[in-house]
Amino acid sequence: MKLIFAGTPDFAAAHLKALLASDHEILAVYTQPDRPSGRGKKLHASAVKTLALSHQIPVEQPENFKSEQSVDTLKNYHADLMVVVAYGLLLPKGVLDAPTKGCINVHGSLLPRWRGAAPIQRAIWAGDSHSGVAIMQMDEGLDTGPVLLEKTIPIEKTDTSASLYTKLAELGPVALLAALASYEQLEATTQSEVDVTYAKKLSKDEAKCDWSLPCAQLERNVRSFNPWPYSWFMHNNDAIKIHTAETVEQKHSSSSFQNGQVIAYSKEGLDIQCKDGILRVKQLQLPGKKKQNVAELINGKPNLFTSGQQLS
Template sequence: MRIIFAGTPDFAAAHLQAILDSEHEVVAVYSQPDRPSGRGKKLTPSAVKSLGLANNLPIEQPVKFSDEGAAETLAGYEADIMVVVAYGLLLPEHILSIPKLGCINVHGSILPKWRGAAPIQRAIWAGDNETGVAIMQMDKGLDTGDVLHIARLPIDAEDTSASLYNKLAELGPKALVKTLSDFANYTPQTQDDAQATYAKKLSKAEAKCNWQLSALQLARNVRAFNPWPVVWFEKDTQAIKIWRADVVETTNSPKKANGEVIEYAKNGLIVQCEEGCLVIHEIQLPNKKRQSIADVVNGKPDLFACGEILS
C-alpha cells in the first residue's frame, strides 16, 4: 500500500516506524506544527516529524484541513490509505474519502468503550481489567467508525498510565501492520453505541485528592493520573503530589474522619478515606524531587501528625 501517515507524539512515531519496517510505502507524513519547547521556547518538531525527516519523507503540517489547498495537497500523494495515530487535528468528512481506502485510526481502547481523548487513563481510573487498541475505519463521528481489528491487553494492578502507554505503544504497531497486511480480509464491525463510554480529558482540578472518595478509587486515581496531572493534596497552602499509593485495611473503631492521618511512619502515610484507608508510599513536596515516605520521615519527622486532617 501507498500510505499517508498522520501523527504527532512518540506513541504515533512507534507506529510510523513499524510501517517503515514493513512492506508498505509511506508517501507522506502529516504532523502538528512545531511547538515551543524547553526553557528557551525554541520551536521543536514532533516525534513523528523528526522520524519522517530522518527517513527523507515529505512532511506536511497544515494548521487545519479547511485551509486552501490542503485537500488538493493530500490528494496529490495518491495514497491507498491514510493512517492516523494521535494526530490531534480534526479530519473533516471530505478529507476522509480522499485516499482510495479511506482513513484508519489506532485508538487506545477496546471500542466502543472509552471513545475520546484519554482512553488509557480512564481504563485505569474505572478499574477495568483489560484494555487494548482498536483499528478503526474513520468516519465523521468521534471514534465511532467501524472496527477492523482489536488487540487486547490485561491491566496489571501496578500499571500506571505511563506503563500502560508504553505497553500499548508496543502492541499497537503490531496490530496496525497486521491490519494493513490483511486489510482485504477484514469485515468491518459496526460499534454498538449503547455500549459506548466517553474518556473525557484529565484536569488538575480532577486530580485534587478528595478524601470523600473510597481508598480504592483514590489509589486508582494515583495510577491513572501518573504522569499527568498527578494526584495532589494541600498542606499549609502548598500542593503535595502523590506518586504511589495502595489501599490498606484498618480496624479503626469508630471510623476516623475523612482525610485524617492515621499513621506517619517509614512504612507509609496512612490516611482515612470514606471507605478504607490510603497508604501513601511516595510523594513530592513543592520544588523537590519525588521521595519515598521513608526518606521524608527521615528528613521531616514532624511533617504530618496523627489526628491531623488533610484538606
C-alpha cells in the same frame, strides 16, 4: 500500499517506526505544528516529525484542514490509505475520502468503550480489567467508525497510565501491521451504541484528592493520573503530588478519624483516612523536589505530618 501517516506523540512514532520497517511506502507524514515547550518556550518538533525527517520523508503540518488547499495537498499524494494515530486534529470528510481506501485509526481502547481523548487513563481510572487497541475505519464521528481488528491485554493492578501507554505502544504497531496485511479480507464490525463510554480529558482540578471518595477509587486515580497531572493535595500551603499509593485494611474505627485526616506517618507510608478505609501513600513529591519514598522523607522531615492533621 502507498500510505500517508498522521500522528504526533511518541505513541504515534512507535507506529510510524514499524511502518518504516515494513514493505509499505510512506508518501508523507502529517503531524501537529511545532509547539513551544520547556522553560525557554522554544519551538519543538513532534516525535513523529523528528522520525520522519530522519528518513527524508515529506512532512506536512497544517493547523487544520479548513482550506481547500490543505485538502488538495493531501489528495495530490494519491495515497492508497491514510493511517492516523494520536494525530490531534479532527479530519473532515474531504480528508477521509482523499485516499483511495479512506483512513484508518489506531485507538488505545476496546471500542466502543472509551472513545475520545484519554482512553488509556480512563480505563485505569474506571477499574477496567482489560484494555487494548482497536483498528478502526474512520468516519466523521468521534471514534465511531466500524472496527476492523482488535488486540486485548490485561490491566495489571500496578499499571499506571505510563506503563499501560508503553504496553499499548508495543501492541498497536503489531495490530496495525496485521490489519494492513489482510486489509481487503477484514470484516468491518459496526460499533454498538449501547456500550459507548467517553474518555474526557484529564484536568489538574480532577486530580486533586477528594478524601470522601472510596479508597479503591483514590488508588486508581493515583495510577491513572501518573505521569500527568498526578494526584495531589494541599499541605502547609504546598501542593504535594502522589506518585504511588495503596489501600490498606481499616484498623481504626471510622469514628476515630475524619476523611482526609492523617492516621499515621511512618516508614511504611503516609496513612490517610478515606471514605471506606485507608490510603497509604508510598511515594510523594514536594514542590521543587524529586519524588521520594515516604520511608526516606521521614528521616529528613520527621514532623512534616502528624497524626490527626486534616489535609485539604
